[in-house]
Amino acid sequence: MLAVHKPPKRRSFSMADVQAIANAIVENVEKVMIGKRQSVQLTVLGLLCQGHILIEDVPGVGKTMLAKALSKSVGCQFQRIQFTPDMLPSDVTGVSVYNQQTQEFEFRPGPIHAQIVLVDEINRATPKTQSAMLEAMEERQVTVDG
Known part of the structure; x- marks a missing residue:
């Protein structure tokens, strides 16, 4: 059995729209992830590009919290x-x-x-x-x- 995810029909956004959405997501995630602005920005960028993100770090620095906060911020x-x-x-x-x-x-x-x-x-x-x-x-x- 092959399960294929069909993406929804695409809408067109201006660059200003995308920037406003990205900034809103970053600000929302930063309510939970204090002091990790660059990590949050790069993670949001990866999400907007429909890419994958590899985060390598020591335990206890908030990798899971970042992913959870991002998913809640965008309703995923x-x-x-x-x-x-x-x-x-x-x-x-x-x-x-x-x-x-x-x-x-x-x-x-x-x-x-x-x-x-x-x-x-x-x-x-x-x-x-x-x-x-x-x-x-x-x-x-x-x-x-x-």
Whole structure:
């Protein structure tokens, strides 16, 4: 099964509109992330560019808080994935579960289906599990049960 996210129809914005929206998001996130203006600005820039952001830092400096604050500021669903050596690709992508009452399979989406996903300890996962995440990032699609 292949789940493909279809982006909504695009509207056109002027550069001033984009700058005003970006500044509003930065100001809102800075209510939570005090003293991290450059990190907040770069994260908002990555979001506006529909890109991915790699944040490497020591524990306890607010990486998760930044992602949560950003997701709340723009009204997006947030999920966090903590990779471990025993994780399976289906733990990331989701799984089809048999429902005995309806006698059908129901898809239960994994955390990769959220709009903003924070992934921690990527290096600890197996290559197959990493590739499930990387497929979603690069191809902007998720392969399930395949």
